[in-house]
Amino acid sequence: MPPVSDIAGPGVPGSGSYPLRVFYAYAVLSLGSLALGIGMERYYLAGLPVLLWVMAQAFLDFRPLFWLLLATIPLSTNITLPGGFGTDLPTEPLAIGLTGLLVLHAARHWPSYRAGAFGHPIAWLLYLHVGWILFTTLFSAIPLVSVKFSLAKLWYVGAYFLVPLLLIDSPRRVKVMVHCILWPLLFVAVQTLVRHAAYGFSFAMQYKTMHPFMSEHVSYAGSLATFTPWLFYLRWWLREKGLSTWWWSFLLLPVWLAAVYFSFTRAAFVALALASGAYLLIRWNLLRPALVLALAGALGLAVYFVRNDRYLEYAPNFDSTISHERFDNLISATYKLEDISTMERFYRWVAAGHMVPYRPYTGWGPGNFLDNYRGYTVNSFRTYVSDNEGRSGIHSYYLMTLVEQGYPGLIIFLLYAFGALFIAERMYHRQSDPAARHAIMAAMLAMLVVDAFNILNDQMETDKVGAQYLLNLAVLINMGIFRSRSEGV
Known part of the structure; x- marks a missing residue:
């Protein structure tokens, strides 16, 4: 992989004319993959040359891959894979690949990295x-x-x-x-x-x-x-x-x-x-x-609600705390504490407050709130969406x-x-x-x-x-x- 000066410079590392046989070989590989994909009805095989080109380009100069990652941030979509594992496509695979390339690049060129950065x-x-x-x-x-x-x-x-x-x-x-x-x-x-x-x-x-x-x-x-x-x-x-x-x-x-x-x-x-x-x-x-x-105001507000269990005074009315069909109704319901999304937040925040004393120093572990909070909720804050079928967070x-x-x-x-x-x-x-x-x-x-x-x-x-x-x-x-x-x- 090229040094940092090449990666960050205006030129493309390793730029220059490749031997003509490289292009001939790539053309043969592309046509062969296309024919094989059509013949076997495995059409994904036609994309193998593109995958190889992307991998080769990434090792020669991973700047284009990085710019591609940025461009796909707004366009990415979240999918759930078999086994319940979710991922964002194509950003997460690109992010993993770029991180791996960075590790390889740093292993070889670390002395030239800018210490000031x-x-x-x-x-x-x-x-x-x-x-x-x-x-x-x-x-x-x-x-x-x-x-x-x-x-x-x-x-x-x-x-x-x-x-x-x-x-x-x-x-x-x-x-x-x-x-x-x-x-x-x-x-x-x-x-x-x-x-x-x-x-x-x-x-x-x-x-x-x-x-x-x-x-x-x-x-x-x-x-x-x-x-x-x-x-x-x-x-x-x-x-x-x-x-x-x-x-x-x-x-x-x-x-x-x-x-x-x-x-x-x-x-x-x-x-x-x-x-x-x-x-x-x-x-x-x-x-x-x-x-x-x-920060001082936020800390003071937290102390106000916690002292003498004052937060219990703000428990919602289950029947009046509903979702709204109009945005102006939502705004009105928010300051009246009748908006379901606001009060569902309170429901989970109260549970979070009860969880903290059990593990105050190392916590419950990254990503573990969702699977552990139900045993610490307070029923008086429960809303129509507290079953949390969508598994949203805190x-x-x-x-x-x-x-x-x-x-x-x-x-x-x-x-x-x-x-x-x-x-x-x-x-x-x-x-x-x-x-x-x-x-x-x-x-x-x-x-x-x-x-x-x-x-x-x-x-x-x-x-x-x-x-x-x-x-x-x-x-x-x-x-x-x-x-x-x-x-x-």
Whole structure:
């Protein structure tokens, strides 16, 4: 495999003319596979030459495979394999393959890797978080579930953080990343809007419009909201370069915001509003005290509900807590505590609170909330959907981390999430290159959107939202240490 300088450089490693016999051999193999597939009625055999070409290309230069992975994030679909094992196609196989290629590449070229990137303080915070996940797997209530969770975490970090840390090392490549995700995600948004329009933008029928690309509306809204800051980055880039086509970004934004609105996801609205305020806080260098105050407020709220079992006063009325057919009714029901999705969250959060004291230090093990929470629920919080036939999770990543990884796990995750933003704010104000500086801002705002989503959802381990979070983390590091040629580097 080529060294880092070749992988990250503008040229294609090993470029040049291949012997003509290589092309002849490939042509013969392709025709032979096609004939064999038709003759044996095993048509998949015709795809073997393509598979071989992809494998060969991956070993020669895995940049195209990485860009392909980014482009398939919005388009991937979740399937359940025999045995009940679920996977995302094609992103998960691509992520596993890229992680394996990175390991092989690093084994040979590690001395040439940039220590400033792979040994950055933000990177070490992520390594600590992943390390604790692996450690708590050893004490898991159901080890097999935790092992699967931990393996998935490893190739997520490999494909969506370490590989981009190696490849997205300049503002120009940041722009390539933005385009790779933007256009497939815009396609998903437009086709969803068109299909949704056929139902009169009905709140009740919205779930039918996004398959097979999105499993449910939260993933869809999370993907759109998380990527929104990059639309403004792209608009800035187009105007900065003096391109006459910059005006199309004005046409794109209303379509994008319409897609977010008709996702009918309250968390998306709140997250984007918070990101708008965070933009000013970052510009004024006030994000750190604001986040500390937010954390203190969240801790105070938790103490309020727990003390003297005050949370029991908010138990829902089983008969009045129902699902709603109109979005305005849902909003009204939310603050009246009569919305079924909100109260079902309370049902699971109360169970989570009862689980924590039994395993406060190492938790129940990564991925183990779902299979263990039923014995800790309180019937007064039960709703019509508490049977949980769809096996949805806890709907709060912070609380899920506390239950599954114990108090140390939650503290480490908060250090990782907040610490990355603290460091990034400092890098933003020190970065003199305009393109890198704007990229840091976009990445920070995108991460803040996910952090806000994590309060009421658990999308961090999905390829729709969690993958974007790790990508933005890599962008923060690389753009923070980036120095333009004008600075003599």
